[in-house]
Amino acid sequence: MLDIQLLRSDVEHVARLLATRGYAFPMAEFTALEAERKILQTLTQELQARRNAASKQIGNAKSRGENVSALLEEVANLGDELKQAEAQLDQIQTALQHILLQTPNLPHDSVPRGKSEADNVEVRRWGAPRSFDFPVRDHVTIGEGLGLLDLQTAAKISGTRFSLLKGGLALLHRALSQFMLDIHTRKHGYDETYVPYLVNAESLRGTGQLPKFKEDLFEVLRKKNEAAPHPGNIAFELEDDSLYLIPTGEVPLTNVVQDRIVPLESLPIKLTAHTPCFRSEAGSYGRDTRGIIRQHQFEKVELVQIVHPHHSYDALEALTGHAEKILQKLELPYRVMLLCTGDMGFSAAKTYDIEVWLPEQKAYREVSSCSNCESFQARRMQARFRNEKGKPELLHTLNGSGLAVGRTLVAILENFQNADGSISIPEVLQPYMGGLACLRRK
């Protein structure tokens, strides 16, 4: 969420910046609501002040044993007037809040302007794609050839975009997540965390998935006593009772500071977790339909840093490096892309994507996305720290995949394939696989 003060003081500037991300900020609506808000809030507060003063007087008079009926008459109409003003103000505030919740983060100065993926900027490349002296197969052909990948059965059990891994491939999948977790906890200083996979709407609002991206989430309805209607905001009622499967470990990890003021000494907070991720992939029909690149359920080792605002951009570089380290150790060629304004996610101020080389596609494909959200999520979550002056101040939050397990698995299958259809196991993973150096058909 953006700082409303910033919008009040310079809407045009904010709107211009947002336009670079392809977001049309409803400036006219906002300005009109703001003007109304100002009038109504002043009025409401005036009425409240009058009521408070009168009540105080009545209290005083009563304690002196005086007759208060005259005073009571004076404030007789105040109540209705106040109630009306409060209701109107509440409506305006809700409308303003709605706009704010829908508005994406502002891009950092160093983010290139651009409309789409095509305008992203390559920052660096690591490793040279290997050349093959035999026809390169894709991960599906390889996995099925090994008899270790069974998408048909997964489809029967659940539907499309689910996968079933068997034997050595399932082991490789597990080895990968263990390996990643070990590196991040032992070498990069992250605290391993076990988190809930079902979260409430409040947490999703905090990290920015709600209210705007509800379509992408799997919602788990809780059967509650429907008979008991609960008063209050009907619009949020359903949302608040549901739980949602996490679309990324970022949600529970970042929300650990939700609604908290952490001491300065506890910073930076660096957390990692291995979690499943669930995405409905609404609107991605026809994209990556083959194989396990784009699934409703996949696993990820997530990195989250919660830091002092002064250090968040250094932290972004470090965090990106932590994710890269995994690919380096796995000897997988990759490149790092700086996303342009038009391609960034909702909450991010700056994002690096890490893309791994897939020889069959002859393309680099995303395995990690590392973002600095600055105070955008912190403001939504009310996540603060006590600064050098002892005053509460919003934290900065960062997150990145370190890495997406399924896609890394795909990269290993394709990059480490041999002419006979077998797969060599990257050296660093062998200890995690009982010393196994090669996956071949039984």
Added chain:
RNA sequence: GGAGAGAUGGCCGAGUGGUCGAAGGCGCUCCCCUGCUAAGGGAGUAUAGGCUCAAAAAGCUUAUCGAGGGUUCGAAUCCCUCUCUCUCCGCCA
């Protein structure tokens, strides 16, 4: 799932309708005193907003005692709903 108890500021804890944003204590900050230490004395110490203001400073003001609603001129205090925590019983990996 059943029964009961509870939720107040950074922490502990008082407060059952009226100058209560909230006693007292701890902690923290500043000052004084004591040669240092210890002890003591004094002052201060919530958050988020709004308005005035070019801005800062300052002033005025509103809201917040788990959340939301209600009663009332007035609610931390009374009523309703919900959430969470704790204890006991049941069930369970």
